[in-house]
Amino acid sequence: MRSKLIIVSLAAVLAACQTTQGTHQIYPPAGGPRGEPLPSTPPPAAAPEPVAPPAAPAxxxxxxxxxxxxxISGGAVTALMKQARAALNAGQPDRAAGALERALRIEPRNYFVWSALGQAYLGQKNYLQAESVAxxxxxLARGNIYVDIENWKTIAAARQARGDNDGALQASAQVEALQAQLSAAPAPP
Structure with a gap:
């Protein structure tokens, strides 16, 4: 008896919910509270939600x-590099350049030697050669940021010494950009 009562109640609820096909009911009814037409102004547009700018990639x-x-160097080049550093620190760029040129005969693609040779030429006041070597x-360094920073410093100093202020500013901007990249990068895994 109870299940029959539940079934009848469900049937009544379903019948009340059914509408005739093709008939749509609009809630609330169109028009004003007394049935008069509403003004033709569209409803106010919702303010767009602020969109956060895309996050910069890590x-x-x-x-x-x-x-x-x-x-990266062999023993002979390492010894010559130490001699060149000592000569540069002692204010003897000619002696440093000689040691570095010998190192290049041993390892001609060693970008650290080329970088140091640029600094030696800078000490000799051979500014064009210093920039060229840097x-x-x-x-040769192919993006080694540590070498690139030193080379751009050498280029900036050589250009400044030659009176190329715009070129020196451009080289200094490169140094700053590389240093910013270096400080922003996480440590290697």
């Missing part, structure tokens, strides 16, 4: 570039 870690000549080092 900086990628730098490759594990070598940071010094000792990490650019060659950049080409």
């Amino acid at each position: 900086p990628k870690p730098l490759p594990d570039y070598p940071k010094s000549a000792e990490q 650019q060659k080092s950049n080409a």
